[in-house]
Amino acid sequence: MDIEHRKIKKNIRFIRESGDPLGNSQIHISQTNHAFLFGCGAFDFIPYVMNKEERYKQLTDSWLEIFNYATLPFYWGGYEPEEGKPNYDKLMKTAKYLQSKGVKVKGHPLCWHTECAKWLMKYDNDTILKKQLERIDREVTGFAGIIDMWDVINEVVIMPVFDKYDNAVTRICKEKGRVSLIREVFARAHESNPDAILLLNDFNTSVNYEILIDGCLNAGVPISAIGIQSHQHQGYWGREKLEEVLERFSGFGIPIHFTENTLISGDIMPSFIEDLNDWQVDSWPTTPAGEERQAKEIEEMYRILFAHPLVEAITTWDYTDGAWLKAPSGFVREDGSRKPSFEMLKKLVKQEWWTDFTVTTDADGHATVEAFKGDYHIDCGIRRADASFSDDMDPVITVGI
């Protein structure tokens, strides 16, 4: 598969601060970050940052060996269990810690019928909507600069007909209709932070979701990227389905994020289960054969997605086994030990798709550089510069001390 679009290939001129060329010099070009977003759920960073527990220290440090993109939980019910008392502090501290490690943070989600605040249900629909929009404004404004990426609204295809239990968000979605609600929540998020990347996110990859996106885009909803969930507890989609989904959702011409990817390393869940949450087991062990399979499936999937020009992010949902549904869905086992999928993905992200090499410039300071898009250290002897390699980068790099 062609991944040339993930790289720059440019003639770059290296100069000193004086403007003189760094002619006939050895320039060491070493990548420090990817432009592509390799993401993972980062819920475990919260107890680490708040309590500095050793178990979480180990987990989060190994997490940082691969990923540059974190999803943090903003479920309204958990974030603000009592009205007016949001858990701002722990989310802000955790987000800042991740940012300090070069990790981009996404908040998930601002509006969803599941994990919704129960106290909302005492209000009438107009008040619920008002509070929903205020909540969006509070989070998006309050975290701007630290979190500039949001799953604005989650699982809207099912939202107005969700009937497992009554909840405030299904009520307003039923009354307003899907596209109207999406339009309002996106408008508010965009107003609160015009630079934010705003996602619509769904597990439904059928024509329903296509038509919903089509309607939203035509209604002027500022969707920055299409979020696609891919929890594969019931078995790997396989290349054919994955390519078919990419084909259908790339027709809109806007970026695609795989927001919630799961591939498990144990027995797969029976196919008769319709809502994954209905599969409640006491334990769900990881197995050696399952771990090999998981690593192979993750490799194939990441290679297909990395090759697709519109895909900008892949987030694996669970970092550690035994989280959601107790599934063996992580890159590390419950004891923190690394699974084959960890080693495989690290090799892809930090080796095969990673650039670290030395070029020699000509007399005028020019050299041709081919490198994966991202952030770099440029070293020439004791001189260093930081640079970002992208399609529209400045082709002159000043290497100072």
Add this chain to the structure above:
Amino acid sequence: MDIEHRKIKKNIRFIRESGDPLGNSQIHISQTNHAFLFGCGAFDFIPYVMNKEERYKQLTDSWLEIFNYATLPFYWGGYEPEEGKPNYDKLMKTAKYLQSKGVKVKGHPLCWHTECAKWLMKYDNDTILKKQLERIDREVTGFAGIIDMWDVINEVVIMPVFDKYDNAVTRICKEKGRVSLIREVFARAHESNPDAILLLNDFNTSVNYEILIDGCLNAGVPISAIGIQSHQHQGYWGREKLEEVLERFSGFGIPIHFTENTLISGDIMPSFIEDLNDWQVDSWPTTPAGEERQAKEIEEMYRILFAHPLVEAITTWDYTDGAWLKAPSGFVREDGSRKPSFEMLKKLVKQEWWTDFTVTTDADGHATVEAFKGDYHIDCGIRRADASFSDDMDPVITVGI
């Protein structure tokens, strides 16, 4: 079921041209037309109007005993088999004849992937779209005043993925996306005749169609009414499904038209057939038991729809047995004889839901009138007036000669 919303109940004052009240007078109020649109396919009017064939005279005269709303065929392939030579004349003559009989006419459809003009396929997509929009402008402008109701675009849910055969409209829908194409064709139709009633029409009554409508309305598409097809060759939906469909599509708060209703009076088509057009039989007889069943099902369905406040029109697709798919789907048999469904529907439309009575005014000319909405003759002795009874009617009627 409550049908009070189909009636006016008003205190009306009857006066002479001089302004004097028609006090203590007998006023005969006789309905001449329904506000509600009782429709039927009117394709058989074309050979009658063009060739005055006796067989069609009989058919069309009996058609006029019940219906006040006609669907005429504007399938692009049939209407303009050779580019630049549309069958304007016969459609215009037929539409004018129907109008002269008090029948409102709808053109069906302006854009559809089936029955599309084959000659379009030699053009590139930009040209196809341009010709599609010009075609819309030509028909909507050309027939304005005679035809002010259009099925603007038909079966868009399946349109971009329709794969039975290549056609020009699927090509442009695939390229532009559903909502964008809908927006363009509606914009052009609306521009060509701002007073026209413009319908989106589909056989898909799933959540797909709901989301499509939701997106279109939020994108500002001027949809006057939601068109729902209900071809029930595979058996009557039944009250439960019908009410469920009404419940879901009434959420948008705009009028609903049942545009293509079919209930058959013979054996029903097997349920494994997915595209009704795949059921090709040599003959499909009507049966006495089937005719009784059909009449009962039509009665139940019309009663449910007439009672629903947002339903404004019900169109049965075939007037005569043996038309589409050779099905026994008509109100009359192939020999023109009337089926029980004809007698039943005529009784509903022209008797049970029809107003014809005499009131006596008080000294000041007032009388309370309760009547189905529609057009009326108001007679007082040899004096006559025409009046329309509607919610916003003028409650003073001048009865002249």
